[in-house]
Amino acid sequence: MASREQLKMVAQNCSQYRPKGASMVSSTSAIDDKNKSCVNCEHFTEDNKCDINLVDEILSNMDVKLD
Incomplete structure (x- = not known):
């Protein structure tokens, strides 16, 4: 599983x-880049997985290893 820092890098x-x-939030109060993380994403499930399976792919493209 990816660490919190890795989930932030992936979201970025x-x-x-x-x-x-996001559809219920105005653009001025949307999550800013410093708070962007997979855990805040609609695709991140309750069992801490990306439902479109992008975490590992993005980490590997960034050359970041999972612990």
């Missing part, structure tokens, strides 16, 4: 990142 580099509840 993910073209499919969608903040949870």
Whole structure:
């Protein structure tokens, strides 16, 4: 499983990142880049997995190893 820091790096580099509840939030109060993380993404499930399986792919493209 990816660490918290890795999940932040993935979210920063993910073209499919969608903040949870973004449709109900104005653009000025949306999650800013420093708080962007997979855990805040609509694709991140309750069992801590990306439902479109992008975490490992993005980490490998970034040359980051999972612990």
